[in-house]
Amino acid sequence: MSLHVDVRLTARDLDVALDVATGEVVAVLGPNGAGKSTLLAVLAGLLRPSAGKVVLDGTVLAEGSGTFVPPHRRGVGLLAQEALLFPHLDVTANVAFGPRSAGASRARARTRALEVLAEVGVADLAARRPRELSGGQAQRVAIARALAADPRLLLLDEPLAALDVTAAPEVRQVLRRVLARGDRSALLVTHDPLDALALADRAVVVEGGRVTESGPVQQVLTAPRSRFGARLAGLDLLPGVLTAEGLRTRDGGLVAGLAGDPPAAPGGRGVAVFSPAAVAVHPRDPGGSPRNRWAATVVDVSPRGEVVRVRTRLEALPEHDVQADVTLAAAAELDLAPGAAVHLVVKATAVRLHPTV
Amino acid sequence: MRPRGAVGRRDGAGAGSALPRWVLLPAGAGLALFVLPLLGILSRVPWTRFGALLTSESALTALLLSLRTASVSTVLCVLLGVPMALVLARGHVPGTRVLRSVVLLPLVLPPVVGGLALLWALGRNGLLGPALSVLGIEVGFSTAAVVLAQTFVSLPFLVLSLEGALLSAGDRFEAVAATLGARPGRVLLRVTVPLVAPGLVSGAVLAFARSLGEFGATLTFAGSLQGVTRTLPLEVYLQRETDPDAAAAMSLLLVVVAVVVVVAVRGRRSAP
Numbered sequence: 011m012s013l014h015v016d017v018r019l020t021a022r023d024l025d026v027a028l029d030v031a032t033g034e035v036v037a038v039l040g041p042n043g044a045g046k047s048t049l050l051a052v053l054a055g056l057l058r059p060s061a062g063k064v065v066l067d068g069t070v071l072a073e074g075s076g077t078f079v080p081p082h083r084r085g086v087g088l089l090a091q092e093a094l095l096f097p098h099l100d101v102t103a104n105v106a107f108g109p110r111s112a113g114a115s116r117a118r119a120r121t122r123a124l125e126v127l128a129e130v131g132v133a134d135l136a137a138r139r140p141r142e143l144s145g146g147q148a149q150r151v152a153i154a155r156a157l158a159a160d161p162r163l164l165l166l167d168e169p170l171a172a173l174d175v176t177a178a179p180e181v182r183q184v185l186r187r188v189l190a191r192g193d194r195s196a197l198l199v200t201h202d203p204l205d206a207l208a209l210a211d212r213a214v215v216v217e218g219g220r221v222t223e224s225g226p227v228q229q230v231l232t233a234p235r236s237r238f239g240a241r242l243a244g245l246d247l248l249p250g251v252l253t254a255e256g257l258r259t260r261d262g263g264l265v266a267g268l269a270g271d272p273p274a275a276p277g278g279r280g281v282a283v284f285s286p287a288a289v290a291v292h293p294r295d296p297g298g299s300p301r302n303r304w305a306a307t308v309v310d311v312s313p314r315g316e317v318v319r320v321r322t323r324l325e326a327l328p329e330h331d332v333q334a335d336v337t338l339a340a341a342a343e344l345d346l347a348p349g350a351a352v353h354l355v356v357k358a359t360a361v362r363l364h365p366t367v
Numbered sequence: 368m369r370p371r372g373a374v375g376r377r378d379g380a381g382a383g384s385a386l387p388r389w390v391l392l393p394a395g396a397g398l399a400l401f402v403l404p405l406l407g408i409l410s411r412v413p414w415t416r417f418g419a420l421l422t423s424e425s426a427l428t429a430l431l432l433s434l435r436t437a438s439v440s441t442v443l444c445v446l447l448g449v450p451m452a453l454v455l456a457r458g459h460v461p462g463t464r465v466l467r468s469v470v471l472l473p474l475v476l477p478p479v480v481g482g483l484a485l486l487w488a489l490g491r492n493g494l495l496g497p498a499l500s501v502l503g504i505e506v507g508f509s510t511a512a513v514v515l516a517q518t519f520v521s522l523p524f525l526v527l528s529l530e531g532a533l534l535s536a537g538d539r540f541e542a543v544a545a546t547l548g549a550r551p552g553r554v555l556l557r558v559t560v561p562l563v564a565p566g567l568v569s570g571a572v573l574a575f576a577r578s579l580g581e582f583g584a585t586l587t588f589a590g591s592l593q594g595v596t597r598t599l600p601l602e603v604y605l606q607r608e609t610d611p612d613a614a615a616a617m618s619l620l621l622v623v624v625a626v627v628v629v630v631a632v633r634g635r636r637s638a639p
Contacts, residue, residue: 054542054546055546056542056545056546080545080551081542081545081546082546082547082548082549082551082554083548084546085548086546087546087547088542088543090539090543092539094539094540094543096544096558096561097562098561098562098564107547107549107557108547108548111544111547111548111549111550111553112548155547156546156547159546159547159548161546165546
């Protein structure tokens with residue numbers, strides 16, 4: 011086990027436990043303000059946790075109110091949204107900064123810097139000043155600078171978010187190559203599922219300062235167990251308690267569905283996940299089987315290519331939005347507009363029931 | 368990545384709504400308040416004897432003393448002010464607000480009061496006077512007193528200027544430097560100081576100018592002994608009745624120095 015984290019930071023309402031294996035890249039997904047960047051700051055040593063433990067390769071970096079290794083002795087690299095190259099140093103000196111700080115001679119640090127710059131594919135920028143670089147170039151130099159310090163753990167805080175559409179793919183390629191070598195663990199904070207798929211082995215979802223989901227990226231994006239995971243995947247999700255008949259929601263209603271993978275154990279917390287395409291919208295209660303039928307109010311209607319996405323609020327569970335995709339013709343016929351009262355029906359065979367943490 | 372906010376600010380600079388015209392009237396009156404006295408000096412300067420007046424023995428002595436003391440007090444301001452600004456901007460120490468108010472005090476205190484305060488603290492009969500006497504140090508009415516008085520009034524300029532630069536630079540570069548393995552000392556010297564160098568230079572220039580113009584605190588704490596404590600502003604004050612021509616020439620010299628300083632600082636600030 012390379013990185014073991016189990017920390018609390020009361021001031022920021024953060025309570026996170028996670029493990030990262032050597033060479034593993036873990037994507038940290040979550041809505042804005044969920045505590046993702048706070049988590050990285052705790053790992054980098056820029057914030058002191060109020061309780062808990064951070065252990066990297068057997069070294070305790072922070073423990074309760076006692077041990078606290080300062081950032082410069084952690085061997086934890088940080089790459090932010092902005093490159094943050096030191097503006098008063100040229101590219102080579104920026105990349106040589108890490109080796110120099112570790113005590114390397116000027117010549118050796120320079121050699122190492124040029125080596126890493128070549129590795130990242132920006133050897134031609136060695137003599138430039140940061141202000142002469144484009145956003146993508148600057149970010150690649152920043153990657154080189156972080157790597158040159160030879161960190162045991164690399165923290166990437168939305169490294170592609172500030173780049174334009176042409177620069178992002180290039181930098182993503184560089185990161186892919188750098189992370190695929192398998193000798194360095196990394197945490198990648200992102201809001202882009204594509205980044206997670208392209209770069210990470212595993213994903214954790216952080217919501218409200220807690221890990222709400224953890225698993226292979228593919229699984230988080232296709233069979234989400236968290237609200238944010240469902241939002242990323244474009245799926246509907248209702249939480250509740252699993253029973254033999256289905257998922258019991260907070261209002262006492264029952265959601266019928268197929269057991270997910272792994273099969274849900276009755277009695278535990280779980281979620282019902284279904285696609286908006288599987289949600290049928292009716293103007294009046296269609297009757298029939300009582301299962302998976304909800305009265306709802308339309309909140310928002312937006313066209314999405316061939317279909318219209320209707321966001322609704324369930325009368326019984328107003329804290330959860332359920333989205334439905336209907337055809338343009340159906341939307342016109344139903345006269346869907348915000349405030350309209352509708353009835354939603356989802357076939358039990360279209361619903362997956364997953365256990366959650 | 369370029370900071371987007373800065374570009375936006377520059378783009379939007381010309382897009383403000385128009386000013387009401389009447390604003391120009393008081394603004395013009397204010398400007399006249401600055402410009403008229405300058406014209407007053409120019410009208411009094413005896414241009415034919417200008418060189419001779421400035422090179423008279425007393426003027427030269429005062430000028431050299433002023434340059435020497437102002438230089439030393441600027442160095443002192445940097446040595447004391449840089450750590451103070453760092454503590455204010457980055458120290459995360461409790462009571463920063465109170466500390467900042469204390470630093471501001473010499474800026475709003477009448478310099479004469481500052482001089483008296485220094486005298487009562489460090490003078491022969493002051494708080495620390497007896498202790499200093501035992502050590503053989505007599506501060507009052509010496510060149511050292513001039514430097515102390517100048518440092519007292521100039522320090523806030525350097526501290527505030529540098530603190531502003533530190534706050535606007537933010538600590539993100541420093542955080543990155545730390546994650547790259549740089550010890551706090553290395554971060555300070557290799558990252559923080561170079562980043563705020565423009566702020567440090569303009570703060571030092573302002574402190575030098577303020578030291579050069581110091582009068583009230585110097586007079587009360589250091590007195591007016593030719594060659595020892597009589598700096599250029601004191602010389603101007605002394606000569607204003609006995610030799611107004613010399614006073615006007617020396618005044619003009621001080622004005623020129625002030626203009627050079629203002630231009631230097633503004634040039635620094637508007638540089639990218």
